[in-house]
Amino acid sequence: MRLLVLGGTHHVGRAFVEAALARGEEVTTVTRGVSGTPVEGAEARHADRLDPRALRTALGDDEWDAVFDTWSAEPVAVQTSARLLSGRAPHYTYVSSCSVYTWPIAVGSDEGAPVVEGDPSSTDGSDYAAAKRGGELAALAEFDGDVAIARAGLILGPYEMVGRMPFWLKRIAAGGRVPAPGPYDRPLQYVDCRDIADWVLGSRPVGTFNMVSEPGHTTIGALLDEVRAVTASDAELVWLDPETVEAAGVQPWTELPIWVPPTGELAGLHALDTSAAAAAGLRCRPMPETVADTWAWLEREGLPERPTNRGGGPMDAAAEARLWAAHDAATTTTTTATTTTT
Structure with a gap:
């Protein structure tokens, strides 16, 4: 498969790239190129995702079999990428967060629990929960293929940035x-x-998941x-x-x-x-x-x-x-x- 990773040098993105390459997949990453650890074997492209023209140039006219997106800041970046990639990949995974649920999160909450307000066009990434919810809405509204909203809970493992x-x-x-x-x-x-990474690569899920x-x-x-x-x-x-x-x-x-x-x-x-x-x-x-x-x-x-x-x-x-x-x-x-x- 040809996979596009929006991110790919930090924590979940890096783990995804490594897992995909280990499976023999062809991986392209798009990052700013100023931080993180690029994974050897992936094609690295660079663009600021808040600059639609730069992102469009980095993507070129290529097509992929799936997109993996870990963006955690301004939701407009997800909106832009989902629009640009519609018709160019059949599947889009957006790694969101269980932080999108309204506080306090009730014990036993499933994916139908109440969520915070989010704006897919927002240029404000200061509120983590609202930003992730905006990213969810952007992927669901703008991408014309299958979408997985992966609401991650506590993420541990190598490359963890939060510490x-x-x-x-x-x-x-x-x-x-x-x-x-x-x-x-x-x-x-x-x-x-x-x-x-293993779940997305092996199952290609569709829908919203805790x-x-x-x-x-x-x-x-x-x-x-x-x-x-x-x-x-x-x-x-x-x-x-x-x-x-x-x-x-x-x-x-x-x-x-x-x-x-x-x-x-x-x-x-x-x-x-x-x-x-x-x-x-x-x-x-x-x-x-x-x-x-x-x-x-x-x-x-x-x-x-x-x-x-x-x-x-x-x-x-x-x-x-x-x-x-x-x-x-x-x-x-x-x-x-x-x-x-x-």
Whole structure:
């Protein structure tokens, strides 16, 4: 197959290009050419997708068997590419996000859950959820072939730009006492970027899908234990209950990447209905493989620059200090209560 990847040098796009080339496909990428890691074997073309003339020139008169688009900023870029590629490819996959669902995301939400407003012609990419929804609408309205809207949940694996798994790998590798948000058996839901690629290449899905593993693909305890094993760390994981994390004022998901409490408005982030994607062929690799391969990549290449429209980063030393203070206070309170009772 001849495949066109709009992007292709960062995270999901890079994983898709590598997977396609490994299958013997012919791949063309279109990027600005100023960041990321080009994949050897792909034909690299360059254009700013916000410049319709430049994109038209880069595409030329070529046709492809499928298009894969990972754009996460101004929706107008998806609108332009979908228009230009109509009639020149039979299939268009747009990698969206479960962030398009209105907040808070209800536990068990499927693809019919309410979504935010989006404008396919918008030139504003500052609101990540609205931008992704605008991209969805643009692909659906402008492309005249089959369209897959892949609403990714938490994406992990090599090449991760947001730095969620890399945070835990680096922090646990550094050793010492590490605050671990519990409970230990808190179920997690995520997708490895390479599983997205394998799914699209193997299944050529059509429709809208929550593209993430089943809830409970692993747990926070199993994940952090595997991180400790892979990094050969002597770190001590000290498990903190959600109440202690809340008392410290340290934010789940952002400052404590991957993890959210099992109850409350964030709980739906690890409890989406993914039956449609599973029925369409999505298969998720074992968690230890994702951890090991992410560590190998991080050691080899280091962490790339973080996207500008993704909010705050993982916890710093001050946030960790607040966790320890809250932990010590909770331990003291428990000890005092036990002594008084005795």
